[in-house]
Each structure stands twice: as structure tokens, then as C-alpha cells.
Amino acid sequence: MYTIELSKVRKTYDHFVAVDDLSFNIEQGSMCGLLGPNGAGKTSTIRMMIGITAPDSGDIQIFGKPFTRTSLKRVGYLPEERGLYKKMKVLDQLVFLGQLHGLEASQARQRALAWSEKLEISGWLQNKVEELSKGMQQKIQFIATLVHDPDFIVMDEPFGGLDPVNASLLKDVLLELKAQGKTILFSTHRMDQAEKLCDSICLINRGKSVLHGDLKQIKAQYGKNNVQIEYEGDGDFLQQSQLVGSYNNYGNYVEVRLAPGADAQQLLHAVAERSRVSKFELMEPSLEEIFKDKVGKTDA
Amino acid sequence: MHNMLLIARREYLERVRSKAFLFMTIFIPALMLGVTVVPSLIAMRASGTKNILIAASDRETADLIRKQLEHSDEVLDDDTGNRNKSLASRYQVDATTDVTDAQRAAMTEKVKTKQLDGVIWAPDEALAANKATYITRDVTSFIDRAVISRSVSRAANRRLLHKKGLGDIEIEAALKPVDMETVNPAGTGPSNPMTTFLSVFAMVMIMYVSVLLYGINVMRAVLDEKTSRIMEVMLSTATPNQMMVGKILGVGAVGLTQIAIWALAAALPSLGLLASPGVLKGVVSVKLLSYFPVFFLLGYALYSTMYAAIGALVNSEQETQQLQFLVAMPLILSVIVLVQVLQHPETPLGFWASFFPFTSPLIMFARIALATDPVPPWQIAISVGLLVVTIYGLILLCGRIYRVGILMYGKKPTLPEIIKWIKYA
Numbered sequence: 015m016y017t018i019e020l021s022k023v024r025k026t027y028d029h030f031v032a033v034d035d036l037s038f039n040i041e042q043g044s045m046c047g048l049l050g051p052n053g054a055g056k057t058s059t060i061r062m063m064i065g066i067t068a069p070d071s072g073d074i075q076i077f078g079k080p081f082t083r084t085s086l087k088r089v090g091y092l093p094e095e096r097g098l099y100k101k102m103k104v105l106d107q108l109v110f111l112g113q114l115h116g117l118e119a120s121q122a123r124q125r126a127l128a129w130s131e132k133l134e135i136s137g138w139l140q141n142k143v144e145e146l147s148k149g150m151q152q153k154i155q156f157i158a159t160l161v162h163d164p165d166f167i168v169m170d171e172p173f174g175g176l177d178p179v180n181a182s183l184l185k186d187v188l189l190e191l192k193a194q195g196k197t198i199l200f201s202t203h204r205m206d207q208a209e210k211l212c213d214s215i216c217l218i219n220r221g222k223s224v225l226h227g228d229l230k231q232i233k234a235q236y237g238k239n240n241v242q243i244e245y246e247g248d249g250d251f252l253q254q255s256q257l258v259g260s261y262n263n264y265g266n267y268v269e270v271r272l273a274p275g276a277d278a279q280q281l282l283h284a285v286a287e288r289s290r291v292s293k294f295e296l297m298e299p300s301l302e303e304i305f306k307d308k309v310g311k312t313d314a
Numbered sequence: 315m316h317n318m319l320l321i322a323r324r325e326y327l328e329r330v331r332s333k334a335f336l337f338m339t340i341f342i343p344a345l346m347l348g349v350t351v352v353p354s355l356i357a358m359r360a361s362g363t364k365n366i367l368i369a370a371s372d373r374e375t376a377d378l379i380r381k382q383l384e385h386s387d388e389v390l391d392d393d394t395g396n397r398n399k400s401l402a403s404r405y406q407v408d409a410t411t412d413v414t415d416a417q418r419a420a421m422t423e424k425v426k427t428k429q430l431d432g433v434i435w436a437p438d439e440a441l442a443a444n445k446a447t448y449i450t451r452d453v454t455s456f457i458d459r460a461v462i463s464r465s466v467s468r469a470a471n472r473r474l475l476h477k478k479g480l481g482d483i484e485i486e487a488a489l490k491p492v493d494m495e496t497v498n499p500a501g502t503g504p505s506n507p508m509t510t511f512l513s514v515f516a517m518v519m520i521m522y523v524s525v526l527l528y529g530i531n532v533m534r535a536v537l538d539e540k541t542s543r544i545m546e547v548m549l550s551t552a553t554p555n556q557m558m559v560g561k562i563l564g565v566g567a568v569g570l571t572q573i574a575i576w577a578l579a580a581a582l583p584s585l586g587l588l589a590s591p592g593v594l595k596g597v598v599s600v601k602l603l604s605y606f607p608v609f610f611l612l613g614y615a616l617y618s619t620m621y622a623a624i625g626a627l628v629n630s631e632q633e634t635q636q637l638q639f640l641v642a643m644p645l646i647l648s649v650i651v652l653v654q655v656l657q658h659p660e661t662p663l664g665f666w667a668s669f670f671p672f673t674s675p676l677i678m679f680a681r682i683a684l685a686t687d688p689v690p691p692w693q694i695a696i697s698v699g700l701l702v703v704t705i706y707g708l709i710l711l712c713g714r715i716y717r718v719g720i721l722m723y724g725k726k727p728t729l730p731e732i733i734k735w736i737k738y739a
Contacts, residue, residue, distance in 0.1 A: 066549045066721070083553070091550035097543030102328060110324050114317055114551045158547065 015042045017166050017197035018063060023072035025058055032058040034221040040199055045192050047208030047215045048201040055221040056201040057094060060170050064091050087116040090164030094171045096155050098143045104154055105139040108161050115162035122161060129157040152180050167191060169200040173207055205301040217305055224308045233298045239272045240299045241281060247289025257281045317552040318560040325564025330571060339572050364431040367421060368409045371438040376409035378472055379434060382465035383407050413437040425449050434462060441470050511656055514683040518652055518676050521610050526645060528569040529617040535561055536625025545720045554717040562618045566611060602683055612701045613675030623712035626719030633726050644672035652680055659684040669697050671704035711736060
């Protein structure tokens with residue numbers, strides 16, 4: 015059962031194609047990362063999913079049915095540009111947003127109280143939003159997204175601008191919600207985050223889907239042909255093109271992509287000849303590398 | 315519908331609870347009182363009792379002038395229809411029959427050194443030429459000037475008639491002013507045209523200020539949601555039209571509440587002293603009080619819809635100036651037409667302006683309030699009907715601008731861009 019299915023969705027603004035022929039699904043109870051560089055069409059895609067804009071063509075199914083506004087009561091949306099009524103009291107605001115999502119006032123109040131207890135912000139419920147620190151406002155914003163207990167949670171760049179404490183808090187909350195069977199989609203341009211959290215990903219670039227599916231499968235497809243090497247001494251081995259397909263030097267260590275058909279053992283010998291090896295690890299490629307690989311190919 | 319009411323309710327409660335609402339509710343009537351009543355009160359009371367010396371050639375003339383001055387409340391009575399007791403004991407009057415130049419110089423010196431507040435110099439030669447002089451430091455006090463000039467004139471007239479051999483009763487009869495009553499052909503005219511004029515003018519001006527004020531409030535509210543970026547959170551459950559209409563309803567209800575508070579306060583007898591209910595009786599009728607909210611709400615709905623679109627178009631209040639002016643133009647025009655309608659309710663200009671939706675809220679209301687033959691119901695119905703249709707059309711049109719505008723940040727859109735937004739299906 016898919017929570018959301020996009021098929022051949024297209025959106026243009028004037029002559030600019032923001033989303034082009036995009037198709038992907040998200041399994042219920044999974045966490046999906048919508049990845050891509052800035053301007054790839056992530057926000058445009060998300061806005062179409064929740065009916066803020068309509069696609070020019072293509073089809074969107076939500077909770078197994080064609081899109082209707084009533085299904086939005088089951089969606090929690092955190093936009094990239096956060097916003098709350100600055101002069102409104104925190105609790106009033108949460109109750110109001112809960113009511114807009116179809117809750118009774120008393121129920122909304124109860125949920126808001128429970129969430130603020132959990133996120134340790136109960137003491138601030140009677141304050142105006144503008145009186146809160148930025149970190150607190152972010153917590154309130156999470157609660158605003160989650161207060162109506164949505165089945166599908168959509169977050170546009172949720173980690174952008176978060177301090178480490180709140181980022182880890184949000185991560186825990188998201189994992190907990192996933193364990194409860196909620197479907198979560200979040201967009202990010204930071205591959206490492208998606209890599210840590212997501213079950214599936216959809217990589218887009220210039221409005222087009224570059225890669226989508228189960229994250230583990232995708233990585234398995236690429237195989238363990240990456241090597242992380244920490245060494246002291248001569249880096250000449252990097253130039254041996256029969257062994258090294260490409261490499262990325264991070265300073266403290268270097269990540270090497272083996273050339274097609276090359277053997278990792280040969281590379282180890284080549285490195286050991288001229289320098290001291292302190293670490294040599296065979297590993298799956300990082301999402302970032304897969305992305306660079308894919309985007310490099312489509313751009314070429 | 316549910317969303318729309320929730321949005322309206324939030325808007326209403328947040329505003330009514332705010333300090334700004336309390337402030338405006340008290341401040342605006344206070345300001346109106348301030349600019350109308352207080353200055354005249356100050357002008358009347360400021361100086362307390364004035365010491366005035368009358369210099370006339372004979373005792374009799376001096377006494378006549380003094381008598382007139384001491385009854386100066388009656389003097390004023392003819393002018394304004396208002397009896398003002400505070401003037402009765404305003405002047406402490408002495409008289410002298412010494413009208414030599416030396417005396418004049420001495421008296422002038424006394425005025426200069428503040429031993430006297432004023433000297434009325436009215437010797438026979440001057441009065442014979444219908445002249446008199448008032449020597450004072452307060453040359454700009456128009457009230458003193460009016461009272462004294464009136465008193466001296468009357469005294470001079472009495473003296474003249476007396477010299478012609480008329481008795482006191484005859485003089486009294488001759489000098490009694492004519493009490494003129496203004497009536498229209500139907501015989502139903504207001505008892506006091508000045509009061510009618512002023513009270514209708516005040517009501518229309520309150521309507522004008524409220525429509526403008528609350529229209530701009532809607533614009534600010536939209537802009538505020540846009541700059542605080544809560545717009546997108548809201549859009550994930552509510553449609554742009556629900557947001558726009560909800561906002562307009564909420565702010566409108568605030569306006570109505572405020573006006574109701576003012577109306578109630580004015581109706582309270584204790585505060586009614588200033589508006590003196592007796593005078594307003596027959597002018598502010600139940601009919602007018604029921605038409606006022608109707609035309610206020612229609613006018614407000616019309617203008618606030620346009621203001622909402624402005625709020626959606628721009629990114630900051632500075633950018634709204636020109637657009638605001640453009641929208642307020644017909645409203646300002648209404649006031650210009652109003653000035654004519656107040657004088658002549660039945661002119662063609664007033665007639666047509668009471669149907670044109672952008673001026674009709676103010677002008678139709680003024681016509682209903684002032685017309686001697688009651689405005690036919692069908693005319694009122696057409697005027698209201700046209701307004702409703704226009705408002706509906708504007709909501710559709712501005713709704714489209716609003717829908718696109720609220721998600722647009724960055725540069726202010728150009729006219730062709732706005733037209734394109736409207737065309738988006």
C-alpha cells in the first residue's frame with residue numbers, strides 16, 4: 015500500500031519546467047528522502063503533493079485515492095519557510111492549527127499539551143511566539159505540523175537551520191513516528207542525512223527523477239567498489255588508472271572508486287609499496303557519490 | 315466553510331483582545347471630542363473673568379452697554395441656538411464717562427500693564443459714526459470680539475431708538491430677532507438643519523474612516539501572514555479563498571464591534587451630555603441606525619477585498635503606497651461628492667454616485683439620511699444589489715491575485731504579470 019503515488023507529474027512556471035515527468039511512490043510506514051541540489055524541484059514537487067499547487071499534467075494519488083482536499087486533514091506539512099503568528103499565544107496557535115486540521119478544540123488542546131510536554135516546552139505555552147527563542151519556535155513548529163496526528167508527514171528541508179540539539183530531537187521524533195506506522199517524506203539537499211534516516215529515496219535534478227527506490231538496493235547495485243584509505247606518505251598510487259577509476263581527497267583520508275575490473279588487493283599492494291597504510295576499508299559508495307555519478311552522467 | 319469561520323474567529327479574537335483595539339476604541343472618540351469640543355471649551359473658560367472698562371460720553375450709554383454685556387448669554391443665543399451659561403459672569407464691567415484723550419492713554423496703559431483686560435471706547439462722536447474701539451491684549455479672541463461688538467451695537471441701537479422717543483417695551487419689540495423655521499414642501503423637515511447636516515456628516519465620515527481603516531487592516535493582516543511565512547502552513551489545509559474571505563469577515567466583525575461600542579457609549583445618558591440627545595432626536599432615527607451597518611459592511615467588503623489583493627501582491631508595507639492610493643481614490647471621491655450631496659441631496663451627481671458601487675455605500679447612505687422625499691426602496695435595492703454583485707466579482711478577481719500572490723516572494727509583480735495571474739485557471 016502506497017501512501018502517495020506520483021505518476022508522470024509535470025509542472026511548469028511560464029517557460030521554466032520545475033518538475034518534469036516525475037513518478038515515484040512511498041510505501042506506507044516508511045521514510046523517504048526527496049533529494050536534489052537547490053533548485054532541483056523539491057519544493058515544487060511537495061507543493062503539488064499537498065495541493066498548494068496543481069500539476070499541469072500527470073496524476074497524484076494520496077492514501078490510495080485521487081487527491082481531494084479532505085485527505086489533507088491526514089497530512090502534516092512543515093514548509094521550508096517556517097512561519098507562525100508572531101503575536102499569538104503558543105497554545106492558542108497550536109489549537110487553532112489543530113482545529114484547521116479537523117480536530118475539536120479540546121482534543122487539539124490535549125494533543126498540544128502532550129507534545130509540548132514531550133518536547134519540554136510546556137512552560138512557554140502562554141507566551142507569545144515572538145517572545146520565544148529561535149530553537150523554541152522550531153519546536154513549536156514541529157508540534158504545529160504533528161498536532162493533528164497526521165498519517166503522512168511532509169517536511170521540506172526540516173533540518174535546515176536547526177541547532178544540533180533540535181536536529182537530533184527531530185530525528186528521534188521522526189523515527190518514533192515511523193515506528194508508529196506513519197509515512198514520512200522529507201526533502202533535503204544534504205545526502206548524509208538521508209543516508210542515515212531513509213528507507214527509500216528519490217533523487218531529482220532539474221525537475222527530473224534521476225534515481226529512486228529502496229536505499230539499500232540502490233547502494234547494493236553500486237556494489238562494494240569503494241575504498242577508504244588513510245595513509246602517510248606518497249599519493250602516487252592515485253594516478254594508476256588501471257586501478258583507480260576516480261577519487262576524492264578529503265585531506266585526512268581519500269575515497270577511491272575502483273576502476274572497472276580492478277582488484278582491491280592490487281590497490282592495497284600499490285599503496286603499501288610507497289606509504290604507510292593506517293586504514294584500508296572496502297565500502298558501499300556514499301549517496302553523495304552516487305548522486306554525483308548520476309548527475310554527472312545526465313549532464314554530460 | 316468550517317475553515318473560513320475558524321480563520322474569521324481567530325482574526326476576530328486576536329484583534330479584539332489586542333491592546334491596539336482597546337486603544338483605538340477609546341482614542342478615536344477621544345480624538346474627535348478633542349478636536350471639536352475641547353478647544354471651544356478652553357477658549358470659553360481659559361481667561362476666567364475679564365475686567366472691562368466702558369468709556370462712554372454719558373452714564374446712560376455706558377449702562378446700556380454694560381447691561382448688554384452682562385446678559386451676553388442672550389446675545390449669543392440668537393447666533394447658535396445654544397445657551398451658554400458659562401458666559402454670563404464672564405465680564406466684570408466698570409464704566410466711566412471720562413472720554414478725554416488723556417484718559418484713553420491712561421486706560422491703554424492699564425491694559426498694557428494688565429490692570430485691565432479691555433477697554434470699550436465708545437464716545438458719542440464715535441457712536442454717531444457707527445464706530446467703537448475695543449482695546450485689549452487678546453486681539454485674536456473671536457468670542458470676546460463677537461460678544462462685545464454685538465453688545466455695543468445693540469446698546470447703540472437702543473440708545474438711538476430711545477432718543478427717537480420710543481418706550482422700553484416698543485424698543486424690546488423692535489429689536490427682537492425673527493425666529494426663522496426651515497421646512498420642506500412635505501412639512502417634515504428637520505427641526506434644526508445645522509444639526510442634521512453635522513450629524514449626517516459625522517456618521518458618513520465615521521463610515522469613511524472605518525472602511526479605510528479596516529480595509530487597510532485586512533491588507534496588513536495579509537502582509538503579516540506573508541512576511542511571517544505562516545501562509546504556507548495555512549495553505550496546507552485551507553484554500554486561499556477561505557483564507558481571504560475568512561480574514562475579511564473577521565476584521566469586519568471587529569469593525570462592527572468597535573462601531574457598536576461607540577454607538578452604545580454615545581447612547582448612554584451620562585456621555586450623551588456632549589451629544590445632547592434632545593438635539594439629535596429626529597435626526598438619528600432607527601432607520602438610519604439600521605442602514606448604517608448595512609452600508610458600512612458592504613463598503614468595507616468591497617474595499618477590503620481590494621486591500622487583501624494588495625497585501626498579497628507586495629512584500630512590505632513600503633511597497634503598498636501607490637496601490638493603496640489607487641484603491642482609496644474612489645473612496646476619497648465619495649467624500650468630495652458627499653459635500654455636494656449634503657447641501658443638495660437630489661442632484662444628478664448624487665443620484666448616480668449612489669448607484670456606482672465604489673461610491674454608493676457613502677452616498678446612498680447620505681441620500682437616505684437627508685432626502686426630503688424618502689429614497690424609493692427600489693433605488694436602495696438596486697444600489698445594494700449592484701454592490702453585492704460587484705463584491706462577488708471582486709472576490710473572484712482578487713481571489714485569483716491573492717492565490718498566486720501569497721506564494722510569491724521577491725520583486726513586486728508588474729501589471730502584465732498580475733493580469734497573467736488573473737488568467738490562470
